[in-house]
Amino acid sequence: MRSLDRLMYAHRLPRAIIGPAGVNISPTRHIFILAPKLLIPDSLCRPNSAKMSAPAVFSTDERIGSLMDQSITRHMMSTLTDQGGKICAEYVWIGGNGGDVRSKGRTLDKMPEKPEDLPMWNYDGSSTGQAPGPTDSEVYLVARAIYKDPFRGGDNILVMCDTYEPPRIMPDGSVKDITPIPTNTRHAAAEIMKRAEDEEPWFGIEQEYTLLNALTKWPLGWPKGGYPAPQGPYYCAAGAGLSIARDICEVHYRCCLYAGIAISGVNGEVLPSQWEYQVGPVIGIAGGDQLWMSRYILHRICEMYNVECTFDPKPIPGDWNGAGGHVNYSTNGTRKEGTGWEVIQEHCAKLGKRHAIHIAAYGEGNERRMTGMHETSNMENFAWGVGNRACSIRVGRMVPVDKCGYYEDRRPASNLDPYVVTKLLVETTLLL
Numbered sequence: 001m002r003s004l005d006r007l008m009y010a011h012r013l014p015r016a017i018i019g020p021a022g023v024n025i026s027p028t029r030h031i032f033i034l035a036p037k038l039l040i041p042d043s044l045c046r047p048n049s050a051k052m053s054a055p056a057v058f059s060t061d062e063r064i065g066s067l068m069d070q071s072i073t074r075h076m077m078s079t080l081t082d083q084g085g086k087i088c089a090e091y092v093w094i095g096g097n098g099g100d101v102r103s104k105g106r107t108l109d110k111m112p113e114k115p116e117d118l119p120m121w122n123y124d125g126s127s128t129g130q131a132p133g134p135t136d137s138e139v140y141l142v143a144r145a146i147y148k149d150p151f152r153g154g155d156n157i158l159v160m161c162d163t164y165e166p167p168r169i170m171p172d173g174s175v176k177d178i179t180p181i182p183t184n185t186r187h188a189a190a191e192i193m194k195r196a197e198d199e200e201p202w203f204g205i206e207q208e209y210t211l212l213n214a215l216t217k218w219p220l221g222w223p224k225g226g227y228p229a230p231q232g233p234y235y236c237a238a239g240a241g242l243s244i245a246r247d248i249c250e251v252h253y254r255c256c257l258y259a260g261i262a263i264s265g266v267n268g269e270v271l272p273s274q275w276e277y278q279v280g281p282v283i284g285i286a287g288g289d290q291l292w293m294s295r296y297i298l299h300r301i302c303e304m305y306n307v308e309c310t311f312d313p314k315p316i317p318g319d320w321n322g323a324g325g326h327v328n329y330s331t332n333g334t335r336k337e338g339t340g341w342e343v344i345q346e347h348c349a350k351l352g353k354r355h356a357i358h359i360a361a362y363g364e365g366n367e368r369r370m371t372g373m374h375e376t377s378n379m380e381n382f383a384w385g386v387g388n389r390a391c392s393i394r395v396g397r398m399v400p401v402d403k404c405g406y407y408e409d410r411r412p413a414s415n416l417d418p419y420v421v422t423k424l425l426v427e428t429t430l431l432l
Contacts, residue, residue: 057229059240060221064213066306081154087111088156090149091121091141092296093163096129098183099311099364099415101296111155118143118159120178122166130163130181140164140178144186145289150255151300158259158296160289162186186288189423193284196430202335202406203287203422204264204280204328208414209298210315211245211273212308219273219316220245220307231321234272244273248301253277255297261290270321270375280328288419313413314368322369322376323414329425330406340404347407347429348384348393354428355382355392361420363413370411377410 087108095102104123112118125131125139141161149156164178180187193201211220221244222228228241237243249266256263256277266277279290295311302309314322333343351358359366359379370379377383377392384393384407386400392411399405412421 057233057239057241060223060244062213062221062224064220064306066304070304077152083154083156085109088149088152089118089159090152090157091143091159091161092293093123093141093161094183094185094292096125096183098185098417100128101292101299102128103296112143112146112157115143115146115159118146121161125163125181130183138166139181140166142178145286145293147259147261147293150258150297158293160293185417185419185423186285189288189419190285192423192426192431196331196426197284199331199333199426199430200283201422201426201430202281202283202330203418203425204278204282204406205287205291205418206276206278206324206326206328207291207294207311208269208274208276208323208325210271210310210312210323211248211275211302212310212315214306214308217308219271221273228272230319231270231272234268234274235270236267242272243268245275245305245307248298248305248307249275249277252294252298252301255301256294259293259297261294261297262286263294269323271316271323274315274321274323281330285419285422287422288417291418311413311415313363313365313415317368319374321374324369324376324410325363325412325414325416325418325421327409327412327416327418327421327425328406329409329422329429331430334406335404337402337404341400341402344395344399344405344407348395350428350432351393351409351425352382352384354424354432358409358421358424358428359411361417361424362411363416365415366411366413369413379411 087110088105089108090103090105092101092103094100102123106121108118121141122138123141124137126133126137130139131137140163142164143159143161145160147158147160149158163181163184165181167178168176170176212218213220216224218224221241234242246268249268253263253266262280262282264278264280266275268274269276277294279294280287282290298309311323313324331343334340334347336343367379370376372378372390375389377390383391384395385391386395387397388394389410392409394408394410396405396407399407409425
């Protein structure tokens with residue numbers, strides 16, 4: 001047991017505030033007498049042993065409440081289950097800034113068997129920054145992938161779409177077919193994946209994200225206007241003050257599994273209030289489709305908790321980890337026993353020659369993250385290594401042993417466009 005005075009010293013609080021006899025002297029000269037011999041259990045004191053030298057971490061008293069009464073929503077959604085044989089389809093697409101996800105719902109008479117069975121739809125592109133203005137505002141939605149809807153449940157679905165200019169009548173009377181709008185990065189990625197389909201490119205994307213108080217835009221659970229204990233105790237941790245807002249991570253995990261997304265795991269990250277999940281392995285264009293839909297689901301969950309999710313690659317400046325979107329990648333060539341390790345080395349040589357092209361497309365603000373510190377490489381230089389997390393490309397320790405496998409591109413930021421990044425990887429390593 002330790003005295004209150006010694007506990008304050010262990011936590012480095014000013015002795016002018018807590019006197020030797022347990023007298024609290026406030027700046028306004030009010031004096032509060034505490035028990036002078038109050039004893040605190042050793043388990044509550046900061047440990048002095050070398051093995052337990054991590055800084056003391058305190059929990060938060062922050063409370064975030066939903067904007068609406070969720071119990072009413074749950075009651076209505078669980079009670080009114082008869083939809084008269086109709087299907088609700090939520091069409092999801094990427095908005096005008098390249099990072100926002102938009103959606104709207106429509107009623108279908110029957111369950112579609114494949115995306116091609118779904119009707120094309122349109123929306124007001126002038127309100128999303130994807131059309132010239134109100135006099136020419138229509139943008140078409142084409143369904144590309146179908147997932148089960150974890151929010152409406154039942155037979156209802158989420159639909160991942162890409163975006164097109166509508167058909168137009170030309171001066172000669174002919175009809176110009178729909179064409180992808182500039183923010184439609186899926187179209188070009190799908191073409192590249194089609195050309196390389198014989199190599200069956202597999203992707204596993206690690207999506208890091210940071211949770212913010214939606215009112216203050218400060219990381220959830222952090223002291224108001226201040227900082228928590230330094231990094232070290234938070235990664236994959238359990239406990240109050242260490243694992244912040246695990247509920248969101250777990251609900252998202254379950255919703256993605258329900259939806260049919262190939263989410264392969266979750267974990268707490270180095271920065272407090274930062275989390276990660278992984279999507280994959282998935283083949284070809286499905287990597288981009290599934291990551292975008294998983295982001296949409298995450299935003300919907302945060303909406304219910306009245307919490308903001310950011311994919312900013314460096315949400316807090318200074319001695320704090322950024323947020324990445326590492327992409328694990330393999331092909332038939334790299335997975336082939338006996339010769340795959342040689343193919344991986346050939347891939348790395350090709351990627352080094354196009355390093356600048358990749359970096360330019362790997363996420364806005366990535367220069368704030370890729371400084372050569374906090375488990376990143378310096379974005380100015382390309383390097384690859386076995387088991388090295390400070391390189392551009394990390395090869396797993398077992399790859400040289402097994403002579404085959406995959407590698408991890410650690411350069412993409414957390415706000416990566418997975419269509420762009422996976423397209424570039426396939427293009428550079430397989431088609432050039």
